[in-house]
Amino acid sequence: MTDNNINRQLVDKLLCDNVKALTPYQSARRLFSSNNQADWLNANESPYTNSYQLDDAQLNRYPDCQPTSLLEAYANYADVTAEQVLVSRGADEGIELLIRAFCQPGKDKILICPPTYGMYQISANTFNVAVEQAPLTQEFALDLPAILAFKEQVKLVFICSPNNPTGTLAEKQKLLQLLEAYANSALVVVDEAYIEFAWSQNWSQELAQYPNLVILRTLSKAFALAGIRCGFTLANPLVIQALLKVIAPYPIPEPVAQIATQALSQKGLALCKQQVGQLQAQQHTLLRELNGVPQLQVIGGQQANFILIRCQQKQALMAFLCQQGILVRDQSKQMYLQDCLRLSIGDRQQNQKLASAIKHFYQQQEKK
Numbered sequence: 001m002t003d004n005n006i007n008r009q010l011v012d013k014l015l016c017d018n019v020k021a022l023t024p025y026q027s028a029r030r031l032f033s034s035n036n037q038a039d040w041l042n043a044n045e046s047p048y049t050n051s052y053q054l055d056d057a058q059l060n061r062y063p064d065c066q067p068t069s070l071l072e073a074y075a076n077y078a079d080v081t082a083e084q085v086l087v088s089r090g091a092d093e094g095i096e097l098l099i100r101a102f103c104q105p106g107k108d109k110i111l112i113c114p115p116t117y118g119m120y121q122i123s124a125n126t127f128n129v130a131v132e133q134a135p136l137t138q139e140f141a142l143d144l145p146a147i148l149a150f151k152e153q154v155k156l157v158f159i160c161s162p163n164n165p166t167g168t169l170a171e172k173q174k175l176l177q178l179l180e181a182y183a184n185s186a187l188v189v190v191d192e193a194y195i196e197f198a199w200s201q202n203w204s205q206e207l208a209q210y211p212n213l214v215i216l217r218t219l220s221k222a223f224a225l226a227g228i229r230c231g232f233t234l235a236n237p238l239v240i241q242a243l244l245k246v247i248a249p250y251p252i253p254e255p256v257a258q259i260a261t262q263a264l265s266q267k268g269l270a271l272c273k274q275q276v277g278q279l280q281a282q283q284h285t286l287l288r289e290l291n292g293v294p295q296l297q298v299i300g301g302q303q304a305n306f307i308l309i310r311c312q313q314k315q316a317l318m319a320f321l322c323q324q325g326i327l328v329r330d331q332s333k334q335m336y337l338q339d340c341l342r343l344s345i346g347d348r349q350q351n352q353k354l355a356s357a358i359k360h361f362y363q364q365q366e367k368k
């Protein structure tokens with residue numbers, strides 16, 4: 001037997017049963033990691049790169065678990081108190097911490113509303129926590145009766161608003177009913193990763209009234225900082241204290257804290273707002289272009305920095321775009337989203353290149 005086989009047997013023997021069944025998350029980077037020249041329109045990142053100052057005077061020291069100036073800066077931005085904020089390695093870590101702190105493996109369940117962001121399910125599976133589903137309606141609205149049917153059965157309800165990948169918002173009345181119905185039995189986690197693109201719809205002002213409301217935020221999208229991995233959980237201070245029991249001792253590297261604090265300064269916030277405006281204008285232009293292509297249909301809403309399309313010859317179109325160095329995200333495996341691609345909004349040049357490539361593809365097909 002080769003060494004490799006011996007190692008494999010040992011790993012198979014030791015590995016947890018629930019982990020054996022898992023496949024790693026197919027992130028945009030995992031799918032196309034070697035293609036550095038490409039136009040990355042597949043992970044809803046910002047196309048902008050902004051500059052920051054780094055002070056290296058403290059790099060010999062472990063960082064604060066929860067850097068005070070960063071907590072205060074985010075609390076100020078979100079109009080909550082610093083006790084209502086937890087900072088983590090991206091919103092993804094926030095999802096994981098909630099599941100670890102509140103769900104007992106092999107016993108408790110979470111509820112998701114597909115089609116939606118994939119990490120709720122993956123994080124739960126990783127910790128052997130079961131996942132129930134209350135799918136959105138065909139129009140991508142919350143199905144309230146379906147959600148309420150799981151009352152007393154789940155510990156966490158994940159609602160993504162604006163929702164990835166449909167770009168739609170959860171209706172306020174339904175969310176309020178849901179918070180009330182679950183007041184004594186579950187936390188309702190509203191994932192606001194894209195909220196800067198629909199700011200008037202944010203839920204942070206409801207935190208004071210609903211102790212079971214939890215909000216997830218990130219610097220990865222509108223703030224153009226996916227590379228530093230920084231996200232926030234906003235919640236009742238008791239929920240935040242529970243999460244602090246399971247977070248790693250030093251989750252936020254010092255350079256991350258410095259950059260994030262600068263991004264949340266007045267200057268940083270003004271830049272973010274300006275770039276959100278630019279992206280929304282770009283989205284408008286791209287939408288106009290796409291609406292002129294009869295072989296595809298724009299579906300869902302446009303409350304975030306992407307557009308969802310249902311298209312003819314999806315596979316061939318995706319392959320053609322890839323050949324042109326344009327990477328977009330295939331969403332066909334999600335419920336209701338057969339033949340759908342998600343296009344992240346890039347800068348003007350990238351969007352023009354994308355629109356031209358799509359038109360060119362269908363013109364070529366017509367000639368065949």
Ligand SMILES: Cc1ncc(COP(=O)(O)O)c(C=O)c1O
Binds near residue numbers: 043160193220226
């Ligand atoms: C809805 C949603 N929530 C959370 C995340 C993860 O954010 P972060 O980069 O902060 O981990 C994403 C990333 O794509 C997302 O789409």
